[in-house]
Amino acid sequence: MKRRNLLATAAMGVLLASGGALAQGMDKVKACFVYVGPIGDGGWTFQHHDGAMQVKAAYGDKVEIQYQESVPEGADAERVLTQMALGGCNIIFTTSFGYMDATNAVAAKFPDVKFEHATGFKREHPNVSTYNARFYEGRAIQGHIAGKMTKSNKIGYIASFPIPEVIMGINSYYLHAKKVNPDVQLSVVWAFTWFDPAKEADSAKALIDQGVDVIAAHTDSTAPLAEAAKVEGVIGFGQASDMAAYKDGPRVTSIIDNWGPYYVKRVGALLDGTYEQIDAWEGIAGGEVLIGEITDKVPADVKAEAEAMRDAIAAGTYHPFTGPINKQDGSPWLAEGETASDGDLLGMNFYVEGIVGDIPK
């Protein structure tokens, strides 16, 4: 019962009323960012930093940006956050799931500082907001391309941690590959890291050794693409960032996390005094998830279908999780025509029917 309530709360999405009424705007905002990897990862952290730079570009002298790279998730994050809050940050964006408890713990001690936690679900204090992007929408398009493009009928996915955000990506990818290619088989490798180029490369190699020729990654670096580039006929996708450097190589399209508009909006709200606690979950429609250019390696008809799917998702006429969909054990999840609720997605801890293997427990 309690669990259900939690899910329902998490699913409320969009707007949660803020406790304290906010006074007028501010003349100058110090916006601070905590990164889980180095900016040079070329993926996840790179994109968050790009968002931070968009804030700077939008408000110029009215905003001061501060950031710290490679902050471990756990006790160290709490200290970094406290230092930032003490150092006069007005709003702090914590850009990895593992900062969830640290963000809420520090937020309790600094009620006047706004905290924004990416991809989490805990908003224990009125000054904590959460934000995320609907990456699974992009995964649907990748899955479609993967199903059409694979010659070995084996596609792969380098997964980071077994959390709902990752699992829904795997499911979306598989469902859409399966839809256009019933023979497709998915192999998932769990890397248990967000950023570790050596491990990511090993995972890609393990998939290629199994005969996989389309690799999607849910980790932060370009290492999987670099590995795919070594083998003729293997393709992959840019993850988090466009990874355009691999356009002539294995990268056929990409999911781009575009955090800039959200960061600009939130810092702007703080400047003009309209800031409120929210739980944001935007996708392709909101411009937070962008689909990178689909290269000529993809046949024109497949490219057209993929773009049509992107536009349908943007227009709200297609939801990547539309029934009938069964769970892995064969039990029904979504009935014909039914779409997944956000609560179901945010708590997703099961594979859909057809995926082989178990989620690590």
Add this chain to the structure above:
Amino acid sequence: MLRLEKRPTPSRFWLYATPPAAVILTMVAGGILFAAMGKNPFEVIRTIFWDPVFGEFAFYLRGQLLVKAGPLILIAIGLALGFRAGIWNIGAEGQYIMGAIFGASVGLAVFPTESRWIFPVMVVAGAFGGWVWAMIPAILKTRFNTNEILVSLMLVYVAQTILAKASTGFLKNPEGMGFPGSRNFSSYPAAKNAFLYEPLGLHWGGVAALVTAVLAYILLTRHQAGFQIRLAGQAPRAARFHGVNPARLVVLCMGISGALAGLAGLFEVTGPAGQISIDFNTGYGFTAIIVAFLGRLNPLGIVLAGFLMALTYVGGEMAATQLGLPAAAIQVFQGMLLFFLLAVDVLTNYRFRLAVGAH
């Protein structure tokens, strides 16, 4: 031309002068690095070494020093005992993880019972977990003469896999909506390692570290076992004639260092970290090796070294956020410390001689 010549006896002067000399050289070389990056080197050095203790936010950061130094000291003292006897436990990181898992399992198994006995039992379980993990390389060494460096190091990766299993499986928070990670001990008073005196960052782990330092000092200087440890390291043959049983010494030293690393893990998971998570370990077990050598394998020296190391972490973070230094520059700076320590250490056993003419 300069020539290195072995000293007849190690230099007592350089034994004690090495750590400060290494710190000063690190500051100079680091300063050049920061200057080359376009930062004011004096400002960076001040931010790292001065501000955490005396700067604007010292009231908060001073406490963080002990939080960070505590586990380093606790682990390093255990390692130093073994290192002195020539027993190389490189896998403290794994023993730290296992201590945390054992201790946390006990606490979570009885959740949400409230009893004043829960935390002490968890402490014992934590020490036991680390001890068990260290016994594997110890017994393999005494029985089959395997290399304890390799075995203990490899067991770190095994421990990490068990940690991943624990956070996504058997210790996963049932109310965590499927996300990995255990319950947070901060909301479980009976099992929580709370601050005893927050301005100093003192929790039970810090108490344990300081008490252990004193006990280890007494052991080494006053106790028969301490004498055997020193003898085994300095003169293994003499030690055997003196009746030192090498196998027992391996079990003793590995056991102590494992148990102390396990304790450090337990105090960390119930205190600052708060929960078992996939990336719970942040390298204390490896950094403690540097701390042990920086402290000259002397328990009291290790206490100082632990605080110095903590200073480079806490101050390094300050420099990263406030002055916009990349994280990698701070890591290079910390690496320099060990590099210069080892480089200057040569002077303890060797001296430079001007080589004149041919031999």
